[in-house]
Amino acid sequence: MTAKRLRVFALLAISMVFLLAWAFPIIWSVLNSLKTDSDVLAYPPKLVFAPTLDAYRDVLFGSGSILPNLLSSAIISVGTTIVTMLMAVPAAYALARLRFRGKKFAGFYVLATQMLPPVGIIIPYFLVLRNIGWIDTYQGIILIYLSFSLPFAIWLLVSYFEDIPFEMEEAAYLDGASRLKTLWRIIIPQVRGGIAVTVVFVFLNAWNEFLFAVVLSGNTVRPVTVAMFNFVSVEQTLWAKLAAVSVLAMLPVVVLGVVAQKHIVKGLTVGAVKGGGRR
Amino acid sequence: MSGQGQVSFRNIVKMHGEFAALKGVNFDIKPGEFFALLGPSGSGKSTTLRILAGLDAPTAGRVLIDDKDVTSTDARDRDIAMVFQSYALYPHMTVAENIAFPLEMAKLPKAEIAPAVRDAARKVKIDHLLDRKPGQLSGGQQQRCALARAIVRKARLFLLDEPLSNLDAKLRLETRAELKKLQRSLGVTAVYVTHDQEEAMTLADRMAVFMSGEIQQVGTPAEVFARPNSIDIAGFIGNPPMNLIPARYVDGDVIVAGHRLKTTSTAAGERDVVVGLRPGALRMTEGGLGARVDLIEDLGDTAVFDLDCAGTMIRMRVSDGNIPGEGDTISISARPQDIHLFDPATRMRL
Numbered sequence: 001m002t003a004k005r006l007r008v009f010a011l012l013a014i015s016m017v018f019l020l021a022w023a024f025p026i027i028w029s030v031l032n033s034l035k036t037d038s039d040v041l042a043y044p045p046k047l048v049f050a051p052t053l054d055a056y057r058d059v060l061f062g063s064g065s066i067l068p069n070l071l072s073s074a075i076i077s078v079g080t081t082i083v084t085m086l087m088a089v090p091a092a093y094a095l096a097r098l099r100f101r102g103k104k105f106a107g108f109y110v111l112a113t114q115m116l117p118p119v120g121i122i123i124p125y126f127l128v129l130r131n132i133g134w135i136d137t138y139q140g141i142i143l144i145y146l147s148f149s150l151p152f153a154i155w156l157l158v159s160y161f162e163d164i165p166f167e168m169e170e171a172a173y174l175d176g177a178s179r180l181k182t183l184w185r186i187i188i189p190q191v192r193g194g195i196a197v198t199v200v201f202v203f204l205n206a207w208n209e210f211l212f213a214v215v216l217s218g219n220t221v222r223p224v225t226v227a228m229f230n231f232v233s234v235e236q237t238l239w240a241k242l243a244a245v246s247v248l249a250m251l252p253v254v255v256l257g258v259v260a261q262k263h264i265v266k267g268l269t270v271g272a273v274k275g276g277g278r279r
Numbered sequence: 280m281s282g283q284g285q286v287s288f289r290n291i292v293k294m295h296g297e298f299a300a301l302k303g304v305n306f307d308i309k310p311g312e313f314f315a316l317l318g319p320s321g322s323g324k325s326t327t328l329r330i331l332a333g334l335d336a337p338t339a340g341r342v343l344i345d346d347k348d349v350t351s352t353d354a355r356d357r358d359i360a361m362v363f364q365s366y367a368l369y370p371h372m373t374v375a376e377n378i379a380f381p382l383e384m385a386k387l388p389k390a391e392i393a394p395a396v397r398d399a400a401r402k403v404k405i406d407h408l409l410d411r412k413p414g415q416l417s418g419g420q421q422q423r424c425a426l427a428r429a430i431v432r433k434a435r436l437f438l439l440d441e442p443l444s445n446l447d448a449k450l451r452l453e454t455r456a457e458l459k460k461l462q463r464s465l466g467v468t469a470v471y472v473t474h475d476q477e478e479a480m481t482l483a484d485r486m487a488v489f490m491s492g493e494i495q496q497v498g499t500p501a502e503v504f505a506r507p508n509s510i511d512i513a514g515f516i517g518n519p520p521m522n523l524i525p526a527r528y529v530d531g532d533v534i535v536a537g538h539r540l541k542t543t544s545t546a547a548g549e550r551d552v553v554v555g556l557r558p559g560a561l562r563m564t565e566g567g568l569g570a571r572v573d574l575i576e577d578l579g580d581t582a583v584f585d586l587d588c589a590g591t592m593i594r595m596r597v598s599d600g601n602i603p604g605e606g607d608t609i610s611i612s613a614r615p616q617d618i619h620l621f622d623p624a625t626r627m628r629l
Contacts, residue, residue, distance in 0.1 A: 167364075170367070171367035171369075173353075173354040173355050174333075174357075174361045175384055176385055181384070186369055190370060190371055
């Protein structure tokens, strides 16, 4: 009995260490976002302080408001997600189901694009966008985001489509449905979970993206991840405001995560068990 | 939209790369017939059904339905309903929605769909389950749901791909009888794929027996049972299967394990043959073929003996309760009309 209790205690302690390592930056951000600038810099750090929403008020409604940046992020993320899903769902279906010339290569290509280091392709991307005048535009950033969100989404969705037995589709054909109708009425409703997971991941990847955004955006289109650096300068770092913006930027991520938690866990296991096997 | 349901296969060949799944298959199904495609797994019976359904295209040959060439017609335009081995129910739809789906695709008005769905569900006795999802049904109920989805449209052809194989033994027997009644009451042409010879024997009006990509015999179950065309069919039909014994034919007699048995053949001469003897056609008589009883399987109303006739294993079935003891020596024989002769080289009936 005591040995068992000891083991549970040890397990709990180890879990707490991991949890703390993960939660510390979030706790730090939340705490600091509620402090005044002087409280932030106090040493030793104050755990007990008079909380204030000044930092939030400033970053939302002050002179350097990040509201336009949040809007930019939202437009980019939603736009990327919609375009990605419109293309990824049919593509994944085709890869899972149809037999066509070059399918193996297409499947490999989709994965291979994921292996390129982003830093290596950022300069060509920049040059291309500059030549067509799409730097600092929504369409430019969304186009570039598609280059990594699309392969990821296709790769994730293929395993869901492969899970649906062929007979299901054949039954629908014999029931008089066309291929498109079968996809819409029979197949897609069954991969809803997979589509939800993919939407969440694509949205979050676009929302959190920094590297491409910092190079390809400008003053018109400036997502919140880039705008955060307004509060970091050579002379000083406005920690409280930076923390407040981080918390605000994290909010949609956390909300989505909680809402879609069940689907995500299930989605990840499906991928894990199925592997990346292409038929 | 419901037609006659007459089917003709003309020299259908199906190649999978170098492998010939079907080597020129020909048969005709009459309207309203219950037609079984019987054969061991890999014999081509399922491929035949899939070609008839339009799910696979033949490499060569023509498929005719009601005298119209449908070889290159899409599955959805053939007016065929099918029950899959896995049932292939749509898991995200309720039973009612599953059954309604073919009618929706046929663009039937909503007001006609609901009564048709209820009617089909009542015929297979699942009208109390219409609001359930397939996942909440038992195996037998799922099977009925698949049946209802197939009969609701009143298609001219009704295909069944081993529909009973996922049911437990008792349910399989019950459903088998109901299936036959259902087909009779609907008067629809049914094509039924099975590897279970008992299912084919009991259900089919006529059947085609497949062996390695070819049809070896077409006929009523009684015909196929009484006069199997080949050694392979003889060994496949009947339970326990026919005894097939290499023997010598001499002027109208065969010599089995040193004993002469009269046949109906009158041809003179001498040759090697394979003798086919149904276990149930063997009789215990005086002065017959001597046999030692090795094993007795008593099934209550019948009993099956494993006999050792001078080194040749023969199985015999009796249903008159006259059971010897294990290790006893008995004497058996068969009437001339119960002795089948096959050519060991061509494997065909002589």
